[in-house]
Amino acid sequence: xxxxxxxxxxxxxxxxxxxxxxxxxxxxxxxxxxxxxxxxxxxxxxxxxxxxxxxxxxxxxxxxxxxxxxxxxxxxxxxxxxxxxxxxxxxxxxxxxxxxxxxxxxxxxxxxxxxxxxxxxxxxxxxxxxxxxxxxxxxxxxxxxxxxxxxxxxxxxxxxxxxxxxxxxxxxxxxxxx
Amino acid sequence: xxxxxxxxxxxxxxxxxxxxxxxxxxxxxxxxxxxxxxxxxxxxxxxxxxxxxxxxxxxxxxxxxxxxxxxxxxxxxxxxxxxxxxxxxxxxxxxxxxxxxxxxxxxxxxxxxxxxxxxxxxxxxxxxxxxxxxxxxxxxxxxxxxxxxxxxxxxxxxxxxxxxxxxxxxxxxxxxxxxxxxx
Numbered sequence: 001x002x003x004x005x006x007x008x009x010x011x012x013x014x015x016x017x018x019x020x021x022x023x024x025x026x027x028x029x030x031x032x033x034x035x036x037x038x039x040x041x042x043x044x045x046x047x048x049x050x051x052x053x054x055x056x057x058x059x060x061x062x063x064x065x066x067x068x069x070x071x072x073x074x075x076x077x078x079x080x081x082x083x084x085x086x087x088x089x090x091x092x093x094x095x096x097x098x099x100x101x102x103x104x105x106x107x108x109x110x111x112x113x114x115x116x117x118x119x120x121x122x123x124x125x126x127x128x129x130x131x132x133x134x135x136x137x138x139x140x141x142x143x144x145x146x147x148x149x150x151x152x153x154x155x156x157x158x159x160x161x162x163x164x165x166x167x168x169x170x171x172x173x174x175x176x177x178x
Numbered sequence: 179x180x181x182x183x184x185x186x187x188x189x190x191x192x193x194x195x196x197x198x199x200x201x202x203x204x205x206x207x208x209x210x211x212x213x214x215x216x217x218x219x220x221x222x223x224x225x226x227x228x229x230x231x232x233x234x235x236x237x238x239x240x241x242x243x244x245x246x247x248x249x250x251x252x253x254x255x256x257x258x259x260x261x262x263x264x265x266x267x268x269x270x271x272x273x274x275x276x277x278x279x280x281x282x283x284x285x286x287x288x289x290x291x292x293x294x295x296x297x298x299x300x301x302x303x304x305x306x307x308x309x310x311x312x313x314x315x316x317x318x319x320x321x322x323x324x325x326x327x328x329x330x331x332x333x334x335x336x337x338x339x340x341x342x343x344x345x346x347x348x349x350x351x352x353x354x355x356x357x358x359x360x361x
Contacts, residue, residue, distance in 0.1 A: 002239045006295040020216060020224065044217040051223050098325025116208060117201040136202050137209040142189060148302040168198060 012054050019054075019064045020047055027072050030137045033118060034076045042079075046071045066144045069134060073148050081125075101175075120170045128163030131156055 004177070027046055031039035049071045114132055127149070134145045146156045183202045185191045216224060 013223055017224040020220065024216075025210040025213050028212055028214050033209055040214050041217075043214050044220050047216075047220050048223075051220075060264055118208075119206050121205070132186075136183060136206050139206075141182075156272050157189060160186060161192075164187070164190045166200065167201075168195065170193065171201075172198065 012051075015054055015064065016047070016051050018048060019068060023068050026138050027068060030069065030072055030133055031076065033121070033133050033137055034079065035122075036079045037078060042072075042075055046075060065138075065140065068083060069138045069140060069144075070148045072138075073130070073134070076130075117171075118166065120167050123170065124163050124166055128159050128166065131159040132163045132167075135160060162177055 024043060024047065028039055028043045029122050031042050031046075036042050046068065050064070053067060053071075102164060121132055124132065131145060134140045134148060135142075140148065142153055143155055145160075146153045151157065151159075181206070183199055183206065184193065187195060187199055192198060
């Protein structure tokens with residue numbers, strides 16, 4: 001019975017491979033939409049963290065998706081926390097100076113298409129933006145989004161509804177698209 | 179409902195907003211358009227490429243072992259067994275015998291060659307219908323002539339005349355045959 005560990009390893013590796021092939025574009029897009037520095041390297045970190053937890057995850061693909069974006073969400077939170085701490089530790093941050101360099105969000109806007117809706121999404125409140133991006137880019141359901149953001153389903157419903165209404169108002173105003 | 183954006187708009191009571199639906203759809207497509215290449219560390223955990231390389235490597239090794247083993251068995255058998263050598267020689271002679279000039283063809287030299295040189299009896303023995311005659315050289319088969327088999331030397335072929343052949347001493351050698359050999 002020496003084949004059992006190999007079969008288990010193969011199963012984990014196969015699930016990991018399938019998860020990477022299916023989810024890596026969405027993870028990269030989610031991280032880019034949040035303006036994470038070096039989103040490709042962060043994508044690799046997310047999947048390496050996923051590999052370490054795959055044996056504890058159920059077989060279903062939805063669980064793997066939820067787990068993957070839970071890790072990615074945690075990385076985004078870490079990124080924003082690091083950015084908020086940066087002005088206190090660095091005397092001058094060119095990224096935060098709009099006179100000298102575009103911000104990370106503006107860079108992502110350029111990469112993803114400045115003519116699209118992402119500039120409007122980036123103007124939403126943090127939790128509204130997170131709910132919308134998890135639903136649209138990550139493709140999570142309402143329940144999965146609530147699980148990733150550690151909120152109730154009702155709270156997520158409220159966040160996404162307000163976010164979408166804010167987007168509709170911005171489109172009516174036509175501010176960044178002109 | 180399979181469209182996640184339509185479901186999202188429905189949950190927000192905005193299912194009739196076609197422009198918002200289109201823009202969110204564009205955002206989804208743009209954001210998921212890039213397929214990142216896995217890093218080396220990530221690729222090390224991915225199965226298919228590694229398994230394929232192992233399979234191809236094993237296939238090459240197995241093929242090489244089969245070829246080498248087949249050649250080795252053939253060479254060893256040929257070197258170890260006189261029967262195998264004799265069988266191989268007979269096959270070779272059978273194949274090449276059809277291309278050699280037959281001894282039944284009249285000698286183009288005519289009468290002056292007939293007196294000084296006669297065809298070897300082994301040529302007739304190869305055409306003999308007797309089934310019990312062996313083609314292997316042996317002491318009972320023309321004593322003193324070690325080449326009296328189906329591949330006995332063609333008189334017209336200088337390469338088949340070897341030193342020690344009984345014909346070299348008992349029968350005259352046609353002019354031009356056997357040059358370079360010891361007398």
